[in-house]
Amino acid sequence: MAAGIRTRHGRPCRSRDGGRCNCSPSYEAWVYSKRDDEKIRKTFRSLAEAKSWRADAESAVRARALRSPTGTTLAQAAEAWLDGIKAGTIRTRSGDFYKPSAIRGYERALRLRILPSLGTARLSDVRRVDVQDLADRLYANGLDPSTIKNTLDPLRSLYRRAVNRDEVAINPTVGLELLAARGNRERITSPEEARALIEALHEEDRALWATAFYAGLRRGELRALKWSDVDLKARTIQVERCLDDGQRAAPGEAIEPKSNAGRRRVPIFQKLHSELAAHKLRTGRQGDDLVFGRTRSDPFIPSTIRRRALAAWERAGLAPIGLHEARHTAASTMIAAGADIKSLSTAMGHASVTITVDRYGHLIPGGEGELAAEVDAYLDRALRPACARNAPVNTPPQRFRAFSSGLDSALASQKLL
Numbered sequence: 001m002a003a004g005i006r007t008r009h010g011r012p013c014r015s016r017d018g019g020r021c022n023c024s025p026s027y028e029a030w031v032y033s034k035r036d037d038e039k040i041r042k043t044f045r046s047l048a049e050a051k052s053w054r055a056d057a058e059s060a061v062r063a064r065a066l067r068s069p070t071g072t073t074l075a076q077a078a079e080a081w082l083d084g085i086k087a088g089t090i091r092t093r094s095g096d097f098y099k100p101s102a103i104r105g106y107e108r109a110l111r112l113r114i115l116p117s118l119g120t121a122r123l124s125d126v127r128r129v130d131v132q133d134l135a136d137r138l139y140a141n142g143l144d145p146s147t148i149k150n151t152l153d154p155l156r157s158l159y160r161r162a163v164n165r166d167e168v169a170i171n172p173t174v175g176l177e178l179l180a181a182r183g184n185r186e187r188i189t190s191p192e193e194a195r196a197l198i199e200a201l202h203e204e205d206r207a208l209w210a211t212a213f214y215a216g217l218r219r220g221e222l223r224a225l226k227w228s229d230v231d232l233k234a235r236t237i238q239v240e241r242c243l244d245d246g247q248r249a250a251p252g253e254a255i256e257p258k259s260n261a262g263r264r265r266v267p268i269f270q271k272l273h274s275e276l277a278a279h280k281l282r283t284g285r286q287g288d289d290l291v292f293g294r295t296r297s298d299p300f301i302p303s304t305i306r307r308r309a310l311a312a313w314e315r316a317g318l319a320p321i322g323l324h325e326a327r328h329t330a331a332s333t334m335i336a337a338g339a340d341i342k343s344l345s346t347a348m349g350h351a352s353v354t355i356t357v358d359r360y361g362h363l364i365p366g367g368e369g370e371l372a373a374e375v376d377a378y379l380d381r382a383l384r385p386a387c388a389r390n391a392p393v394n395t396p397p398q399r400f401r402a403f404s405s406g407l408d409s410a411l412a413s414q415k416l417l
Helices: 047-062 074-087 100-118 128-140 145-164 191-199 203-215 219-224 270-283 302-316 323-337 341-348 353-363 368-382 407-413
Strands: 005-008 026-033 038-044 236-239 264-267
Touching: 005 047, 026 047, 038 047, 074 100, 074 145, 100 128, 100 145, 128 145, 191 203, 191 323, 203 219, 203 270, 203 302, 203 323, 219 323, 264 341, 302 323, 323 341, 323 353, 341 353
Parallel strands: none
Antiparallel strands: 005 026, 026 038, 236 264
16 A cells, blocks of 8 residues: 555455455545644545545645644634624734724624535635635525625635634635626716605605715615714714614614714705705604604614615606615715815715725716826926926816815805705
């Protein structure tokens, strides 16, 4: 028998008593891992398979790509990983703390989709094909590619850390074949269409959708908004907290927004002001009461709000829209009114201006023709004779207009209110 391989006979086999083998033996191959100070074993049906694995395993051990299996299950590793990111001992690759919304999303993905399928497997036993099979099942169940990508994000982070700490040798989330995420929340309405959509709703829902269309609050921020956050006199909304779908905050409990930039003051435009004032008068709520809750303390259920809106818009013959798309409409309206990119980023609660540019840059006025005119004018000035450089020159309009007169007046001047 080859070195590192032994034959395993069945219990009734005559070879155990010195006779001729009358069973179908299996073959156990092993390699020694100096790093783990123990043998790594695997059993095969044929001798050829055992020899092939052992040759590959020896190379993998030398390349530090194979380790002795750990007894830790994926569920146990996930629990320890989540505890670490909540405590701040585990951070992002850039060294930042994980955002509260990211932690909540990771917990939900692990609890609902990953651990029920893979949680009992040992951390080192999960293979790429196991993760690929999970992704394929989620596709078959009708989940959107972007949702599946988000579902696998905590698994990627968990295994990336495990590999870096030499807890496992192989990251099973590398090299997966996933469908490309196609954005399906890109619809942006015109001011006229937004007004029609709001007016078609039942009066109890108008202020909620108006706040999405004109203030750009996220769905979770709308669920957690209290009247103490709304100053109708100063015409501002102070965003302080967020609630995930289905989540209910205990009395007095502050739930972190999506990021530090999520805490922000958003202006209330005239169109929104009238809707909020009417809503407050109609509900009689104030102080720490929820602005859009089912009750003073119970947040609205997104699916219920969506169902009522769809029914109203179908009766009115209007194309439906989602709360997140309404948020995009708010950004589009601010850009059309003249908002500079920094003001827009602050109002939308983005963690950086880069996010704003990546998300809404295509809506900002200006294109190749204007850019070419600006560069031509610059080169014309730079290449003039020195005596002529101070002469006046006609310059094209700036790519980004200053937002100096305030969003409300800008909107009014554009006849958007």
